[in-house]
Amino acid sequence: MPEIKSSILNTNAKAIKSLYYxxxxxxxxxxxxxxxxxxxxxxxxxxxxxxxxxxxxxYAISSGGRKPLHYSLITDTHFILSVAMNQYSMQLxxxxxxxxxxxxxxxxxxxxxxxxxxxxxxxxxxxxxxSAIEKNKILGLGLTMPGFIDTAKGINYTFLDVxxxxxxxxxQHQLLLPVFLENDSTAIALGELKFGIAMHQKDAMIVxxxxxxxxxxxxxxxxxxxxxxxxxxxxxxxxVKNGKLCTCGKHGCLETEASFIATIGKAKAxxxxxxxxxxxxxxxxxxxxxxxxxxxxxxxxxxxxSEAAYNVGQGIAILIHILNPASIVLSGxxxxxxxxxxxxxxxxxxxHCIPRLAHDTELLVSNLNSKAQIIGGGALVVENxxxxxxxxxxxxxxxxxxxx
Amino acid sequence: MPEIKSSILNTNAKAIKSLYYxxxxxxxxxxxxxxxxxxxxxxxxxxxxxxxxxxxxxYAISSGGRKPLHYSLITDTHFILSVAMNQYSMQLxxxxxxxxxxxxxxxxxxxxxxxxxxxxxxxxxxxxxxSAIEKNKILGLGLTMPGFIDTAKGINYTFLDVxxxxxxxxxQHQLLLPVFLENDSTAIALGELKFGIAMHQKDAMIVxxxxxxxxxxxxxxxxxxxxxxxxxxxxxxxxVKNGKLCTCGKHGCLETEASFIATIGKAKAxxxxxxxxxxxxxxxxxxxxxxxxxxxxxxxxxxxxSEAAYNVGQGIAILIHILNPASIVLSGxxxxxxxxxxxxxxxxxxxHCIPRLAHDTELLVSNLNSKAQIIGGGALVVENxxxxxxxxxxxxxxxxxxxx
DNA sequence: AAGACTTTTTTAAATTTTTAAAAAGTTTTT
DNA sequence: AAAAACTTTTTAAAAATTTAAAAAAGTCTT
Numbered sequence: 001m002p003e004i005k006s007s008i009l010n011t012n013a014k015a016i017k018s019l020y021y022x023x024x025x026x027x028x029x030x031x032x033x034x035x036x037x038x039x040x041x042x043x044x045x046x047x048x049x050x051x052x053x054x055x056x057x058x059y060a061i062s063s064g065g066r067k068p069l070h071y072s073l074i075t076d077t078h079f080i081l082s083v084a085m086n087q088y089s090m091q092l093x094x095x096x097x098x099x100x101x102x103x104x105x106x107x108x109x110x111x112x113x114x115x116x117x118x119x120x121x122x123x124x125x126x127x128x129x130x131s132a133i134e135k136n137k138i139l140g141l142g143l144t145m146p147g148f149i150d151t152a153k154g155i156n157y158t159f160l161d162v163x164x165x166x167x168x169x170x171x172q173h174q175l176l177l178p179v180f181l182e183n184d185s186t187a188i189a190l191g192e193l194k195f196g197i198a199m200h201q202k203d204a205m206i207v208x209x210x211x212x213x214x215x216x217x218x219x220x221x222x223x224x225x226x227x228x229x230x231x232x233x234x235x236x237x238x239x240v241k242n243g244k245l246c247t248c249g250k251h252g253c254l255e256t257e258a259s260f261i262a263t264i265g266k267a268k269a270x271x272x273x274x275x276x277x278x279x280x281x282x283x284x285x286x287x288x289x290x291x292x293x294x295x296x297x298x299x300x301x302x303x304x305x306s307e308a309a310y311n312v313g314q315g316i317a318i319l320i321h322i323l324n325p326a327s328i329v330l331s332g333x334x335x336x337x338x339x340x341x342x343x344x345x346x347x348x349x350x351x352h353c354i355p356r357l358a359h360d361t362e363l364l365v366s367n368l369n370s371k372a373q374i375i376g377g378g379a380l381v382v383e384n385x386x387x388x389x390x391x392x393x394x395x396x397x398x399x400x401x402x403x404x
Numbered sequence: 405m406p407e408i409k410s411s412i413l414n415t416n417a418k419a420i421k422s423l424y425y426x427x428x429x430x431x432x433x434x435x436x437x438x439x440x441x442x443x444x445x446x447x448x449x450x451x452x453x454x455x456x457x458x459x460x461x462x463y464a465i466s467s468g469g470r471k472p473l474h475y476s477l478i479t480d481t482h483f484i485l486s487v488a489m490n491q492y493s494m495q496l497x498x499x500x501x502x503x504x505x506x507x508x509x510x511x512x513x514x515x516x517x518x519x520x521x522x523x524x525x526x527x528x529x530x531x532x533x534x535s536a537i538e539k540n541k542i543l544g545l546g547l548t549m550p551g552f553i554d555t556a557k558g559i560n561y562t563f564l565d566v567x568x569x570x571x572x573x574x575x576q577h578q579l580l581l582p583v584f585l586e587n588d589s590t591a592i593a594l595g596e597l598k599f600g601i602a603m604h605q606k607d608a609m610i611v612x613x614x615x616x617x618x619x620x621x622x623x624x625x626x627x628x629x630x631x632x633x634x635x636x637x638x639x640x641x642x643x644v645k646n647g648k649l650c651t652c653g654k655h656g657c658l659e660t661e662a663s664f665i666a667t668i669g670k671a672k673a674x675x676x677x678x679x680x681x682x683x684x685x686x687x688x689x690x691x692x693x694x695x696x697x698x699x700x701x702x703x704x705x706x707x708x709x710s711e712a713a714y715n716v717g718q719g720i721a722i723l724i725h726i727l728n729p730a731s732i733v734l735s736g737x738x739x740x741x742x743x744x745x746x747x748x749x750x751x752x753x754x755x756h757c758i759p760r761l762a763h764d765t766e767l768l769v770s771n772l773n774s775k776a777q778i779i780g781g782g783a784l785v786v787e788n789x790x791x792x793x794x795x796x797x798x799x800x801x802x803x804x805x806x807x808x
Numbered sequence: 809a810a811g812a813c814t815t816t817t818t819t820a821a822a823t824t825t826t827t828a829a830a831a832a833g834t835t836t837t838t
Numbered sequence: 839a840a841a842a843a844c845t846t847t848t849t850a851a852a853a854a855t856t857t858a859a860a861a862a863a864g865t866c867t868t
Contacts, residue, residue: 013502027814037855038816039817039857042818064814065863065864065867066862066863067864068814068816069817148760170837198849203630203631219624220628226726226727226728227764228728230761233726233728233758237722247631248757318726322637322639323630323726324629326631326632352639354652381727432847440825441826442825442848443848443850444824446849469834470833470834470842471833471846471847472847472848473847473848799812
C-alpha cells in the first residue's frame, strides 16, 4: 500500500470511500461527498490516480453542458477479506472493491460459543494462504459475529475470550493484517445502509432475522451504537405475556418466541405431537428447512413463521413509537423468505402503533439476498481506512519490520 | 441587530452560541467549540466585540503559562422571550443571555386543546408590550408546547390549528419577531442538554414527568427527532397488561397509568372509596397537590407516585435495551419530587433489564428545578441564530419595510 | 447554423488553516 | 533567589483550501 501523506490522508480516504460506495463519480459528485471544493477534489483525485487507487473512466453523458470526466476505483489491486459468523457457522470470502467475490466462498459449521481463538485464527489463516493473495494487496479483515462487542477496543465480551485481551489485537499480530471487529447485526445494517435497500436513508431500523433476532440501527445516516456499544438489544425487551424463560434470565423476551432457535424448537414439539408436515422428512430441522418448506407451502412451516413474524411486529411497533424511523428493513438469513414475514409484521404494526406513526414508516425486505453481513464486513474495512486502528497497524508493521 | 456579513455569519453565530452556553471562554476554548483555528477565532471575536455582542473579560488564572484573555457575551443588549406551555397552563418570561429572568414570570391557566391562535397571539403580544423591551433588542421567541410538531415547517398538528398553515409564520407576521416552535419534551431535553444535568452528555433520555409522560432524546450529543419529527412517543408503547383505554385508541399505554392526568384520576377514585388522605382537604386535586402531600408524607400520595414511577420504569427499561443511553434524566414538573420517583424506577430497571445494560445507565434527576422547558425555549432561539428561519425573518422585515 | 443556455474545468484571488516563532507566565533546579 | 526549563497563549509567516471568475465544451432553441 503506497504511503499516503498524513496531512491529507483523511481527505484521500474519504475520496476512496465515496468511490467505493458509488462505483463511478464525477469530480463534482466526489466534491459533494467529501465536502471539499472542486479544485481541491480534483487535486486529490489526481494524487489517487498517481498512487494507483483511482482511474479516469471516460466522459459521461451530460444533461446539457460540458461532459464530466468520470472517476472510479481500480478494483483489482486491493482486496478485502470478509469473515461473517453467526452462532453456528462461518463464511469467508475475498472481495474486490466492487463487492465482487473473487475467491470461492468457504463455509464452516461450528459453534461460536465453544470456538477457541486459535482455531478461529487457523481457519482464517488457511483461507488466506489458499487464496494465494499477497498480504500487501489485502486492505484488511472485516470480522463480524454475534455478541456484546466493543468495536473501539476490539473485544467480544460474549464469545472468543482472549483472557480479557483484545481479540482484534490478537488476530492482527497473528495474521499481520488490519482487523476490524463488529457485531453481526450492526454489520448487516452497514451493508444495507451502504449497498442495500437502506441506501441513503437517514433513520432506518435493520432487523436481523437469524438464529436470534438482532437489530442494527441507522440514525441520522450513521450506525448508532449507544453509550457503551450495546444499543439494539431488541430481542430482550419484555414483550410476550407468560412467555418462556430466556437465556437472559427473564420471561417473555422476543428471543424466546420469534428467533429461529425458538421456531425450530416449536417445530420439533409440533412434530412430536403428531402434527403432519413435510418437515418430518428432514433428519435435522434447521432454519433453511423451515424456510424451504414454507416456500413450498407447508402449512406448519408457514404458521411458525407467521407466529414469529407477528411477535417481531410487536417489537417493531415499539421501535416505531420511540424512534420514528423512515423504514424497517428485514434482513439476515430470514429475509430469504421476506415476503412471508411482511403481512404478519405489518398487521402487528397496524394494531399496536398510532396511525400517524405507522403511516410514516415503510416496511422493507433486504435486496442483498442474505449477503448483507458479508458485504457489511467489507464496508467495515473500507469505513476504517485512515482511522486510528489503521495507524496502529502501520505502527505494528514497523515494529515487526515487515513490509506487508 | 447589526448586520453580520453573510460569508462568516455562520462562524460568528457559532461563536455567540459557544459563549451563550459557557458564560466565559478563552480564545483557545472558543476555537475548539467552533472548530476553527485560533487566529481565525480571534478575528471573529474581535468582530463580535466591534458589533457589540462580546466583551473581553480580563485575564484568568493560568495552569502554568501565559494568562489567557477571557471573552464573554454582553448579556444586557439582547433578550430572549420564552413561552412554555403544557396542556393546562402557559408561562412567559424574558431572559438575558445568561438565562436570568429579566421580567416577572407570567402564568396563565388555559386549555391548550381549545386555545385559539389569536388568543395565543394576544397573550404573548400583551406580555411583550408590558415588558417595554424594544423589539430590536429581542433575539426571538422560543415557543414550546405539547403536540406532534414539525419544527421545520413550524406547525403543531395536534393543537393551535391555523387552517393547516404554519403557526410560526402566523406569529412571526403578527408579532414581527423571529419565532421558533418546539415540542415541550424536546425543549426540556434541550434545556437539560445545554444547561442542566445532561450537559456534555452524548446519549441521554430525558423523561418529561408532566400531565402526560413525554420523552426528549439526546443521541450523539444532539437532539434526535426521527424521520418525521415524531420520535419519542414513549408514553404510547403497549406496556401495561389489561390497561385502561387510552386517548390514542389503544389499551395499556404508559400514559393511562403513569401520567399525572391518570394519577389524579386514581387519587379521586381512591378518595371516593373512602381512602383517608390529606388530599381530601383540596378543593381541586392537581399535580402540585399530590406532590406537596407526598413530600409531607401522605401515604396515598406517595403510593400513587410510586405506582406511576414503577410503570415509567418499565418503559425506561425498554428504552435502555434499545438505545443503551449513558443516562436517564427525570425532568418536567414531576422532577420537583424527583427523589420519590427514583427507587421505584430503579427497581423496575433492575427487574426488567439485562444487568450489563442496567449497569451502564445512570438514573438522574434534573437540577433545573422544573425550569428546563423555559430555559430550553431560550436555547431554542439561540440555537437557531444564523439558521434559515432567521434568514426568512430578515426577508420578512424587508418585505414589510420595518426596521426591527 | 447561430446564439442562448448549461455544466465542467481551469485559473487567479481571497480566505482560512497550519506551522513556527515570540511573548508571558509558572515551576523546578541549583 | 535567580536562572533554567517548561507551559500556554498570542502573533506572524507560510501553506493549504476555498471562492469567484473566466474559459472550455457541450446541448438546446429558433
